[in-house]
């Protein structure tokens with residue numbers, strides 16, 4: 489997978505080259521290219537924004553500079569353009585699973601009050617474009633959202649995770665939150681690891697883990713339970 493990120497703060501994307509993702513890039517599993525939007529400005533001040541039509545606070549990112557940047561970055565290679573925005577469709581594990589099969593993702597990081605809408609409209613007329621949100625809170629720009637989304641997608645790519653089963657067994661893979669996890673020592677500050685996890689009874693362990701996942705999901709994210717397909721829960725599951 490090739491990933492391009494267009495931003496006025498390339499340094500914000502440096503964490504992509506650390507740890508797991510850094511090793512995947514070094515192994516050639518992912519090709520990440522970060523582009524400075526200001527490289528496509530033509531004025532001495534390298535201006536990328538201007539006052540909003542209709543008035544109001546803040547500034548809007550100019551369509552001209554974005555158009556020249558995206559035309560160059562996109563070239564002729566097919567891609568999916570993703571614009572992180574608080575006004576976007578929620579990004580979920582299902583989104584990450586859908587994107588992992590894309591040959592190329594291009595992220596356009598907005599700042600200020602966002603990017604002139606005509607940029608999205610222009611590229612949506614010729615390619616898949618998604619305006620996506622990572623959550624209902626206000627960030628200063630899209631870069632942090634790109635870090636979140638790239639990590640969520642990249643970890644699903646073959647060879648990126650040491651144990652491919654991890655991607656299948658983590659939270660949300662079965663629509664539920666992951667339950668509690670424990671490791672040595674057996675007792676820590678008087679708190680003991682649940683005996684069932686030390687029983688060696690794999691059936692009982694699987695049941696216990698599902699019960700804890702159902703319990704946690706019912707308490708913290710009842711919306712996820714409600715969204716499960718009808719046949720996802722058996723009679724016993726419904727006791728939570």
Ligand SMILES: Nc1c(O)cccc1[N+](=O)[O-]
Pocket residue numbers: 572573574576620621622623624625626627628629630633
């Ligand atoms: N929430 C937010 C923002 O405030 C600015 C850019 C992107 C996002 N987001 O993806 O969620």
